[in-house]
Amino acid sequence: MTSDSQLPESAPPPFPPIETxxxxxxxDSKIISVAVYSGRAEITRLFKFNVNAGQNQLNITGLPQALDQDSFRVEGRGAATIHDVTISTITPPEKPTTSTNLTGLFVKQKQAEKALARVQKSLSSLETYLGSLNAEHIGVAKLREVVQSYDATAGELDERVTQLEKQLEEIKEAITKEKELLGGPTQNERLNLKASIGVFADFEGEVKIALIYAVRNATWTAGYDIRVDMQSGEKPATLVYKGCITQNTGEDWDDVPLTLETATPTFGVGVPTLQPWTLSIYRNTYLRTKTASFSMRSSSMSHAAPGSYAVPAPTSAALLDSGPAEAIQHRELHVSSKGNISATFSVPGLLSIPSDDAGHNVTIVKLSLEATMSWLCVPKKDSRVHLKAKIKNASEYTLLPGNSSVYVDGSFISKSDVPLVSPEESFDCPLGLDPSVRVTYHPRGKKVSQSGFYSKVSLHSYTQRITIHNAKPSTAETLKIKVVDQFPISEDSTITVKHIQPALALPSAEGTGAGTISNTTSGELKIPTPLKIGSGVVASWDGADEVSLGSVQAQSDLDIESLGKDGKFCWICSIAPQAKVNLSLQWEVSAPLRTSIAGL
Structure with missing residues (x-):
């Protein structure tokens, strides 16, 4: 038996080697999801690989340089644990500049160039020799021999030049290929990030890991095709909602499921704070500066040497308290939650978006929407009649701001902008000019008179006539046109403007004038109801016409106190086909006699 002290000590089991x-x-991966936001995109890449039991070191190269490292995260499937995730930039190794084959090719190139130079020199010498011969001293038989010898020698030299030139071209091609081999395969310099991930597996087998990261240089914008059918009764507007996707991230998106997000990631956006707003008595800055300068100079001179001036330096407290300033913000990424704030558009099928920084259009949805046509004219500025449609977004999609191409009855009309439109909200879409509705703005009539016995007053009476002709065929429907004009506004208490026709009254508590709309009030003010001018013609202050048509949004947005203060009003005219309507605008301006009135 051996003693215990002679027993060999048991060594701990060795750690299994780390599998790389x-x-x-x-x-080695596939993009399984791309979500594009305004200004960036979120990529999900799926990797499948086998691991050994124990510790494994996973190195993934070729990730885009546009990757936002703060957004990088790793998710996995399998009996393993993920830890120690790091991202680094790959520094490409230095490429060799020469090799044995390249050196040999350069030697052959030099030899061929020298041989070509010798042959060309021989040709030149032969030409010189032939030119130096004098035909008078050479017989005919000898001359023939010389010419034949020259021709044979020059032909051999020309053939040698051709061979050497071809040989030089082959050597140069071989040098170019050899340099390409030395440089190695061409790599995308924008895919230079590397992810190192530690994976501890419980047993050997296949593991799935997904890398999720955000990238810059990717965005999408909304675009629209709006087609209006003037002959359609129900839902005459067709809106094609499109998304234009642009990406220059360095990696191509091949056959990927794509979603477009309306939420916008923001950095450090917080609620602004108000600084104290203080009032003080105004003092003359020049006098205060001179006084302060004099007192400063006197105090400094009392402590300075004779003949010198000392300027006191500002204290640190004065520098810090120089004025209110915003605190330095840390960057944060906040993505709005889905729901009423934002929407997600899933594009059907698979798409391929290369990294070419070019716009790629996809159709999100095609909507048939209700639209109300209206005609508008401001004849004081332009007698042409504009056609527009008020389109209601009766869908579940939020329309983002974007450009639209407008088509009317299949013909391209114009380019316009679509604002941000929520579901159940309406927006105006211009449809161009309608030449079948003609407006004539006749010359203005003017009369000047005087009144008053002791205080003479000059009266200026004006009349403006407007004719509207609906030249549409008799089979067309009655159209409703809005004609906008204005009364002058007095900025002086001595000048009075009287509205004669239409006799519109300003909003009042009693509702004077032509009555009031009882269901729309602002405090105690009430909006006057439209004035009936004639058959199918009413007049109202500009803006109040939307309220009279029952627009709930217009009622909430209308500023009743400012209604009519700018003098703008409108006529709403219902005109049958092949019919005309005459409108009359009359007003009177009174001022003390010999008063020069500007603006008339």
């Missing part, structure tokens, strides 16, 4: 797995992002 090297993968290339583009070759």
């Amino acid at each position: 797995i090297d993968l290339v992002s583009v070759k």
Whole structure:
């Protein structure tokens, strides 16, 4: 038996070696999801690989340089634990500049160039020799021999030049190929990030890991095609909602499921704060500066040497308290939650979006929407009649701001902008000019008179006539046109403007004038109801016409106190086909006699 002291000590089991797995992002994975936001995109890449039991080191190269490292995260499936995730930039190794084959090719190139130079020199010498011969001293038989010898020698030299030139071209091509081999395969310099991930597996087998990261240089914008059918009764507007996707991230998105997000990631956006707003008595800045300068100079001179001036330096407290300033913000990424704030558009099918920084259009949805046509004219500025449609977004989609191409009855009319439109909200879409509705703005009539016995007053009476002709065929429907004009506004108490026709009254508590709309009030003010001018013609202050048509949004947005203060009003005219309507605008301006009135 042996003693206990002679027993060999039991050594701990050795740690299993760490298995290293090297993968290339583009070759060894598949993009399974792309969510594009305004200004960035979120990529989900799926990797499948085998691991050994124990510790595994996964190295993934070829990730885009545009990757936002703060957004990088790793998710996995399988009996394993993920830890120690790091991202680094790959520094490409220095490429060799020469090799044995390249050196040999350069030697052959030099030899061929020298041989070509010798042959060309021989040709030149032969030409010189032939030119130096004098035909008078050479017989005919000898001359023939010389010419034949020259021709044979020059032909051999020309053939040698051709061979050497071809040989030089082959050597140069071989040098170019050899340099390409030395440089190695061309790599995308924008895919230079590397992710190192530690994976501890419970047992050997396949593991799935998804990399989720945000990238810059990717965005999408909304675009629309709006087609209006003037002959359609129900839902005459067709809106094609499109998304234009642009990406220049360095990696191509091949056959990926794509979603477009309306939420916008923001950085450090917080609620602004108000600084104290203080009032003080105004003092003359020049006098205060001179006084302060004199007192400063006197105090400094009392402590300075004779003949010198000392300027006191500002204290640190004065520098810090120089004025209110915003605190330095840390960057944060906040993505709005889905729901009423934002929407997600899933594009059907698979799409391929290369990294080419070019716009790629996809159709989100095609909507048939209700639209109300209206005609508008401001004849004082332009007698042409504009046609527009008020389109209601009766869908579940939020329309983002974007450009639209407008078509009327299949013909392209114009380009316009679509604002931000929520579901159940309406927006105006211009449809161009309608030449079948003609407006004539006749010359203005003017009369000047005087009144008053002791205080003479000059009266200026004006009359403006407007004719509207609906030249549409008799089979067309009655149209409703809005004609906008204005009364002058007095900015002086001595000048009075009287509205004669239409006799519109300003909003009042009693509702004087032509009555009031009882269901729309602002405090105690009430909106006058439209004035009936004639058959199918009413007049109202500009803006109040929307309220009279029952627009709930117009009622809430209308500023009743400012109604009519700018003098703008409108006529709403219902005109049958092949019919005319005459409108009359009359007003009177009174002022003390010999008063020069500007603006008339």
